Amino acid sequence: MxxxxxxxxxxxxxxxxxxxxxxxxxxxxxxxxxxxxxxxxxxxxxxxxxxxxxxxxxxxxxxxxxxxxxxxxxxxxxxxxxxxxxxxxxxxxxxxxxxxxxxxxxxxxxxxxxxxxxxxxxxxxxxxxxxxxxxxxxxxxxxxxxxxxxxxxxxxxxxxxxxxxxxxxxxxxxxxxxxxxxxxxxxxxxxxxxxxxxxxxxxxxxxxxxxxxxxxxxxxxxxxxxxxxxxxxxxxxxxxxxxxxxxxxxxxxxxxxxxxxxxxxxxxxxxxxxxxxxxxxxxxxxxxxxxxxxxxxxxxxxxxxxxxxxxxxxxxxxxxxxxxxxxxxxxxxxxxxxxxxxxxxxxxxxxxxxxxxxxxxxxxxxxxxxxxxxxxxxxxxxxxxxxxxxxxxxxxxxxxSDAAERRRADADLSRALRVARKAAHEVTARAAASGNAVEAATLALIERRIAHVLTAAPHRLAGLQETAPAAEQPAHELVQQILAHQRRALIRERNRGRLDDEVLRAVLQQLDYEEAAACTDLRTRL
CATH class of the missing domain: 1.20.1530.20 (Na+/H+ antiporter like fold)
Structure with a gap:
């Protein structure tokens, strides 16, 4: 043939x-x-x-x-x-x-x-x-x-x-x-x-x-x-x-x-x-x-x-x-x-x-x-x-079915979301304390946006409709800082044995989509 x-x-x-x-x-x-x-x-x-x-x-x-x-x-x-x-x-x-x-x-x-x-x-x-x-x-x-x-x-x-x-x-x-x-x-x-x-x-x-x-x-x-x-x-x-x-x-x-x-x-x-x-x-x-x-x-x-x-x-x-x-x-x-x-x-x-x-x-x-x-x-x-x-x-x-597995996966996902939200709040708090050029309203919107993305993760993301924050350069840089800090925090949890690889990948995938959307929005506005 x-x-x-x-x-x-x-x-x-x-x-x-x-x-x-x-x-x-x-x-x-x-x-x-x-x-x-x-x-x-x-x-x-x-x-x-x-x-x-x-x-x-x-x-x-x-x-x-x-x-x-x-x-x-x-x-x-x-x-x-x-x-x-x-x-x-x-x-x-x-x-x-x-x-x-x-x-x-x-x-x-x-x-x-x-x-x-x-x-x-x-x-x-x-x-x-x-x-x-x-x-x-x-x-x-x-x-x-x-x-x-x-x-x-x-x-x-x-x-x-x-x-x-x-x-x-x-x-x-x-x-x-x-x-x-x-x-x-x-x-x-x-x-x-x-x-x-x-x-x-x-x-x-x-x-x-x-x-x-x-x-x-x-x-x-x-x-x-x-x-x-x-x-x-x-x-x-x-x-x-x-x-x-x-x-x-x-x-x-x-x-x-x-x-x-x-x-x-x-x-x-x-x-x-x-x-x-x-x-x-x-x-x-x-x-x-x-x-x-x-x-x-x-x-x-x-x-x-x-x-x-x-x-x-x-x-x-x-x-x-x-x-x-x-x-x-x-x-x-x-x-x-x-x-x-x-x-x-x-x-x-x-x-x-x-x-x-x-x-x-x-x-x-x-x-x-x-x-x-x-x-x-x-x-x-x-x-x-x-x-x-x-x-x-x-x-x-x-x-x-495995009820214990589902409970463990839900617990891991909840832990991952808590870690990611805490990491996002740490970055926005530091930005606010250092007199970052981004306005307080934008800081709040960025933190709320990423929290919404995580709350929708991973299987409920299709319903996400919230408007993204303005893609000004300082705001875009802050979003990237938040996402990078979240990834580092989640990887640390995984390396300490507190988070399974599958849950880590699911949450990271949502953060990857959010960063891709932010970069696309910035290029469009520029």
Whole structure:
């Protein structure tokens, strides 16, 4: 398929996503279902991308965007369930799928079966975030699911590398599995942090929001490729860089934050639509290749059914059997049920399946490669269609909500607003005491305006109608001083552990809009 074909796929996928959103349907399900049906159109050109291109170009911005938006404070608080799901569950699923596939498919060797297990082990960050937002999961569950998806990709890719080495005879960078895992994790995280710190130091010196945004957009690709060149985990490098930049994003200029937010939302929309469409369009091609390799339809259906059952059941078994180790006690059984049903597969499974080498180290064709790819792709598509379609009814039936989380979020928001109002009052009081050229009436209006903006934050801002203060130069400078002082005060609260990242970002977004409006008004009047 040529460039025009790829462009048409993206356009159609975005159009389907828009239609699904308008109808209230889950976009990924609609795109996957339609693309799977389209793949059976006779004469349709084959759409195929190299696995390395998917891993190096498609995956990094999706992971980076998710890490940017994930609260590091919340991630650290829920580190135990995240690591249990992101590490322990990956190993458990890979082993369970490997034994099941080895037992059910006569032609599949033990090595090939465990390659399939490693391919299907990780759940997908894109599917988890996209569907989780659509069904309105509580923030705590979103943190656990997103954090798990960010961690398990790296673990699964290391497991995949070891399984492929044993299966096809290739020698990994480090032969000892434990040492390879440690090296991949430590060096990957280190590379990501170095890239993030360098960008964080350079960005304020550019004094150009467009250049700062472009520099930020380069980070996930640079981190991934640098770690990959060092034979470390590019996934963890991207995640580490995203966490660092996201945690320190409050230090950036307001225009950079506003631009970056829109850039990543647009990028997410395009890549998510493309990924789900690409998965669906591979169905016919992979099925034909597997059948051509000698896999009978009956055997393929049986293998896909058994492996799908194992993939789906492994998750609740892991979540509920050792529940005290996996899920903290303060998470209800209803929430744990939702976690256990949120194991959709996606882009990493797709890329890993495509990365199974075509030949062994001896140059012979890799046995059952097409069968492995067919089972992996079909199971991934079915998890999206099955679990994705039933997740919203499950959430509604269980009435999953977190009253304590809502109370905590309301308390954090109230604390943030108090801190911001106090900071605004401190600046206006100093201005009045120092005989600032701004009239007292204007001082009062500025303080009232910003208090109104904060009171309307964040979800009630649409109703804000109060007239802005006159954009004279002294008043404009005072507004900027107030907003800068408020940001510093809010960041201090966050750094002291008194404010969550998500609340900080919500309030900062309102202050960014207020400063943008003030600057626009000043330029208009001048």
């Amino acid at each position: 040529n460039g025009v074909g790829f462009l048409m796929v993206v356009i159609c996928a975005v159009a389907l996503t828009a239609l699904a959103n308008r109808r209230g349907w889950p976009g990924p399900l609609v795109v996957v279902a339609v693309a799977s049906a389209v793949s059976f159109i006779p004469g349709l050109p084959r759409m195929e991308l190299p696995a390395q291109l998917i891993l190096a170009v498609v995956l990094p911005p999706l992971l980076y965007s998710a890490a940017l938006e994930l609260s590091f404070v919340s991630f650290r608080r829920d580190l135990r369930p995240i690591l249990s799901l992101g590490v322990g569950l990956v190993v458990f699923t890979a082993v369970a799928v490997g034994f099941a596939a080895w037992g059910i498919v006569p032609s599949l060797s033990a090595g090939g079966a465990f390659v399939l297990g490693a391919v299907l082990a990780p759940s997908d960050a894109v599917a988890a975030v996209t569907l989780g937002r659509r069904v309105g999961l509580p923030n705590r569950l979103m943190t656990i699911l997103t954090g798990e998806s960010l961690v398990n990709d790296a673990v699964a890719l290391v497991a995949f590398q070891l399984a492929v080495a044993a299966y096809a005879g290739y020698r990994p960078f480090i032969a000892q599995p434990a040492l390879l895992a440690c090296y991949s994790v430590v060096v990957g995280i280190g590379v990501g942090l170095v890239a993030a710190v360098v960008v964080h130091q350079i960005r304020p010196r550019l004094h150009d929001p467009a250049l700062e945004t472009v520099l930020g957009a380069i980070v996930p690709f640079a981190a991934y490729l640098a770690a990959d060149q060092a034979h470390a985990s590019g996934v963890l490098a991207v995640v580490a860089a995203g966490f660092w930049i996201g945690h320190h994003n409050a230090d950036a200029a307001f225009a950079t934050r506003l631009q970056s937010r829109q850039v990543w939302r647009t990028t997410d929309l395009l890549l998510e639509a493309f990924v789900f469409a690409y998965m669906g369009l591979q169905v016919r091609t992979i099925l034909d290749a597997a059948v051509g390799e000698g896999a009978g339809p009956a055997m393929l259906v049986l293998a896909v059914g058994v492996v799908l059952l194992v993939v789906v059941l492994a998750r609740p078994l892991w979540v509920f059997t050792p529940m005290l180790l996996v899920v903290p006690r303060r998470i209800s059984w209803r929430a744990a049920t939702v976690v256990s049903w949120s194991g959709m597969r996606g882009v990493v499974t797709l890329a890993a399946a495509a990365a199974v080498p075509a030949t062994t180290i001896a140059g012979a064709p890799t046995p059952d490669r097409n069968l492995i790819q067919a089972i992996a792709l079909l199971v991934a598509v079915l998890t999206i269609l099955l679990q994705g379609a039933t997740l919203r009814p499950l959430v509604r039936a269980l009435r999953v």
